[in-house]
Amino acid sequence: MTTLSTPEMQILQATAGDYEGVIAISEGVFMGIDYLPFRYHAWLKDPQRRMFVAKLEEKVVAFDSFLVVDGGVTAVLQGLRVAPWLRGRGVAGIIQKFTLDTLRLDHPDVTKIRLTRTEDPPPTMLNKYRLLHSKAVVSIYLLADELEETFMVLESRLPSTSQDFPPPVFLDYSEVRSLFSGPLKEEDILPGRFLIQSWLPITTCKANLDLTSDITNDGSTSKEDDISVSSTGPSITAVKGFLSLGTPMFPVPLGDGKNRLDIDLFGTDLSCAKIHVVFQLKEAVKALPTGGSVVCSVFAEEILRDGLTGFLDGITLFSRCREQLVLEMDIKPVKTPPSTQCHS
Ligand SMILES: CC(C)(COP(=O)(O)OP(=O)(O)OC[C@H]1O[C@@H](n2cnc3c(N)ncnc32)[C@H](O)[C@@H]1OP(=O)(O)O)[C@@H](O)C(=O)NCCC(=O)NCCS
Missing domain, CATH: 3.40.630.30 (Gcn5-related N-acetyltransferase (GNAT))
Known part of the structure; x- marks a missing residue:
């Protein structure tokens, strides 16, 4: 060729x-x-x-x-x-x-x-980019009429909520803002201050928190509804906690009635991870119509891979990829316009 x-x-x-x-x-x-x-x-x-x-x-x-x-x-x-x-x-x-x-x-x-990128990017990419972070990806495929049974099984595998594992709470937009500008030490749950939502790798600067709401905007919901952020543990004064971001479910080309949901987990506590997955999943699939289905991908620190895989055991796996890599490269400004034609 x-x-x-x-x-x-x-x-x-x-x-x-x-x-x-x-x-x-x-x-x-x-x-x-x-x-x-x-x-x-x-x-x-x-x-x-x-x-x-x-x-x-x-x-x-x-x-x-x-x-x-x-x-x-x-x-x-x-x-x-x-x-x-x-x-x-x-x-x-x-x-x-x-x-x-x-x-x-x-x-x-x-x-x-x-x-x-997913695992194993082309070697020429690895020459140009440095690897910043890598997370485990575990994806499952759920049919609407299997949901009730699936939730029963998953809930039977959850630790009982207690002082150690308080139930997660959804944060509204202003609470998210104050969480990140307040005393929470986000390095504890966000290594390198990275907040990756649905494959978008950004840092936790305030300008980006506006952006995370915008990226899932389908034009039909308000800012507060666009992103589900749930948090366990950290009251505003606590230093350690667990955070998850869930996209709303959205349709994908896989077929009619087929949807996708991404749940990004931040933190390393397996019990919190399980609680958040069920919490986010339950919230997101409320709108799933009869006959619909959803591919749910969970992104977590590598240390949680085996625990989450065991937790989700018995549910149909959707094996698109195993890893989510965050890559970065430095660039310098250029002074001449790009050589190929570009019309706006
Ligand atoms: C990945 C894809 C875009 C590569 O396109 P392609 O034209 O076949 O790429 P080539 O193999 O000719 O490689 C050309 C250049 O692109 C780079 N490249 C290849 N795959 C890449 C990728 N996944 N991401 C970034 N750059 C990539 C190569 O390193 C090469 O760079 P070089 O010219 O500096 O050496 C194509 O296979 C595709 O559309 N796949 C489905 C969608 C997808 O997986 N997109 C990537 C993730 S968003």
Whole structure:
């Protein structure tokens, strides 16, 4: 196969009209639980994000995007994909170079790029990026009519709530803000102050807490409803605790009535982890219609992998990936515009 050279390809700012083209190249991405079809239009409205499509003969052949985070010093790359019929010909390299050149030019204050990947990224990536963190991923597949039984089994495996394991509480938006700007020592539960929600790796600076609400915004709910944050242990004055973030359930291309839910766990206590998983799961699936199903991925510190796998034993596993890696690279600003055409 030959490598495609840049002049054959146009790279443009993505528009609402490119949606179908992006969906057409996304078949099978992430084993059917791709988030982009659901988030594409909300992403377009986000002033912190830029989205790009590469076109060959006017057909979309690749997609990439960046989101400026951490108060303007970091950009997260998200959503990269290349048309299945063009993979292995360097197209990912071309669109990523354009994305990065645009980022450097338009956001000279951005000095770092960050992204998340599953295990075993290509060796060329590991030469460029440093590994910041890695979490275990355990995913299960639940059918609506199995939920009652599943919850009975899971609840029978929970430690009884006590002073050691008080029940989690949902925090509203203002409580989340005060939790992170207050006396809670977030290093205790968030190593490196990373708050990864649904594959978006950001730090716990205040500007990003606004962003975490926005990323799950489907345009139909208020800020407070967009993100479920539950916390165990830390009253505002405590130093140790356990935190979880749950996305609302959202539809995925896997099939009609199929949904996805991501639960990010922060902390290393297995009993708290189990309690939070059940708590988040119960809350999220309230809206699951008869005949519906949900793929739920739990992201946790590696030390919790075996315990969580045992806890979820007997439930159908969905084996998309085992690990979530957070990778980062330093970048320098450029002074000349990117060489490939870009129309806005
Ligand atoms: C991963 C994918 C985008 C690679 O596209 P491709 O055009 O076949 O990539 P190539 O093998 O030709 O590699 C071209 C360059 O992209 C890089 N690349 C490959 N896979 C990558 C990945 N997952 N993330 C970032 N860069 C990647 C390569 O390292 C190479 O870089 P180099 O030119 O600096 O050496 C493509 O296989 C795809 O669309 N997969 C499904 C979606 C997906 O898994 N996306 C990645 C996670 S968001």
